[in-house]
Each structure stands twice: as C-alpha cells, then as structure tokens.
Amino acid sequence: EDQVTQSPEALRLQEGESSSLNCSYTVSGLRGLFWYRQDPGKGPEFLFTLYSAGEEKEKERLKATLTKKESFLHITAPKPEDSATYLCAVQRYSGGGADGLTFGKGTHLIIQP
Amino acid sequence: GAVVSQHPSWVICKSGTSVKIECRSLDFQATTMFWYRQFPKQSLMLMATSNEGSKATYEQGVEKDKFLINHASLTLSTLTVTSAHPEDSSFYICSASALRADFQETQYFGPGTRLLVL
Numbered sequence: 001e002d003q004v005t006q007s008p009e010a011l012r013l014q015e016g017e018s019s020s021l022n023c024s025y026t027v028s029g030l031r032g033l034f035w036y037r038q039d040p041g042k043g044p045e046f047l048f049t050l051y052s053a054g055e056e057k058e059k060e061r062l063k064a065t066l067t068k069k070e071s072f073l074h075i076t077a078p079k080p081e082d083s084a085t086y087l088c089a090v091q092r093y094s095g096g097g098a099d100g101l102t103f104g105k106g107t108h109l110i111i112q113p
Numbered sequence: 114g115a116v117v118s119q120h121p122s123w124v125i126c127k128s129g130t131s132v133k134i135e136c137r138s139l140d141f142q143a144t145t146m147f148w149y150r151q152f153p154k155q156s157l158m159l160m161a162t163s164n165e166g167s168k169a170t171y172e173q174g175v176e177k178d179k180f181l182i183n184h185a186s187l188t189l190s191t192l193t194v195t196s197a198h199p200e201d202s203s204f205y206i207c208s209a210s211a212l213r214a215d216f217q218e219t220q221y222f223g224p225g226t227r228l229l230v231l
Binding site for chain 2: 004045098106
C-alpha cells in the first residue's frame with residue numbers, strides 16, 4: 001500500500017525565515033511525486049511534479065527536490081501570502097492511463113509578518 | 114489554462130435525499146477525472162476514477178451504489194451521493210487529468226463542494 005508521510009504537521013515562521021518541508025513516501029513504482037498548495041475551504045493548487053531522484057524544480061520562493069525515499073519543499077524568504085497547507089502526493093506507475101494520487105496529511109504553514 | 118470547476122460549491126440536504134455534484138474541465142478535455150473526499154484536518158482520499166464513456170473504478174471500501182459516478186463527456190463528470198446520511202458530510206473534490214506543455218500528465222483540482230447532511 002502506498003504511503004505518504006509529511007512533517008512537520010504545522011510550522012510557524014517569521015517573514016523571511018527560510019525552511020524546508022519533508023515528504024517521505026513508499027510506493028511500488030513511482031510515476032510522479034506532486035506538491036500542491038491548499039488554502040482553507042478550497043481545492044489544491046498545483047505546484048510541482050517530480051519524476052526521478054535528483055530532479056529539482058523551482059517556482060518563485062519554492063524549490064522542490066526528490067530522492068528515492070523523500071521529497072523536500074524548500075521555501076526561501078517566505079512572505080505572509082505563502083501561508084497555506086502544503087500537500088504532497090504520489091502517483092503509482094501502473095503501466096496504463098492516469099492514476100489517482102495518494103496524499104499525505106499536509107504541512108500547515110503560517111508565515112508571520 | 115487547466116481550470117476545473119465544481120457545482121455547487123456547498124449544499125445542505127436532509128438525510129435520505131440524493132445530491133448531485135458536477136465537475137467540469139473548462140479549457141481542456143479530460144478523458145480521466147477523479148473524485149476525492151476530505152474530512153477536516155485529514156488528507157484527500159481517492160474515492161474513484163472516472164473515465165469518459167466507461168464505468169468508474171472505485172477504491173476499496175467505497176460503495177459504488179451509494180456514490181454514483183457518470184462521465185458522459187470529455188469535460189463533465191458527475192458524482193451523485195444517493196440516500197445521503199450525516200456521515201456522508203464531507204468536502205468532495207474532483208480533479209481532471211491533463212497534459213502540460215512539457216507533455217507531462219498532471220492533475221488539476223476543482224474548488225471543492227462542501228456537503229452537509231442533516
């Protein structure tokens with residue numbers, strides 16, 4: 001069974017204080033690892049997909065990295081508008097069409113001004 | 114691009130009634146859509162995979178007769194919660210599979226539908 005564990009569950013930072021969020025996963029054949037941002041009462045907003053160990057992707061203050069067992073979402077000099085829940089999910093490779101995602105519980109990030 | 118909408122955004126119904134939720138891909142065609150459920154402070158749980166023109170595939174533990182899914186076109190999938198009960202109250206979110214400009218498949222999510230069964 002695919003499993004995704006995110007840590008920490010919650011993180012409070014001062015504006016400008018950089019940090020990293022962790023996502024550990026086990027999956028029988030990784031097709032992709034996804035990062036999403038979710039604001040309260042809304043659907044997840046796509047951030048990144050990583051496909052192979054060693055891959056890195058960046059978007060504004062966010063950078064995602066991937067190893068064979070975990071992924072990190074680095075946030076550099078965050079601003080209050082970066083406050084949200086960050087979700088990690090894995091997609092198994094089944095050899096067929098698109099498959100559903102297995103999500104972690106998320107990291108609730110609060111950036112204080 | 115890659116916008117997914119859901120309707121309604123929230124619904125309150127009486128126990129025993131049925132509720133239909135629509136999921137639309139607005140600017141792309143999606144042969145595959147997915148339905149998830151999210152309880153407060155919990156992760157999204159995949160309920161079923163919906164393929165256009167064929168029967169949905171349900172995850173283990175999800176009652177297919179209770180959660181009816183129809184994917185009648187490449188831009189519309191519907192989830193009907195039949196004979197709803199208070200324990201069905203949840204946040205239901207759909208996603209649609211799309212190819213990005215780099216030809217990689219990803220999933221774009223709708224804004225969600227909050228269902229409250231009284």
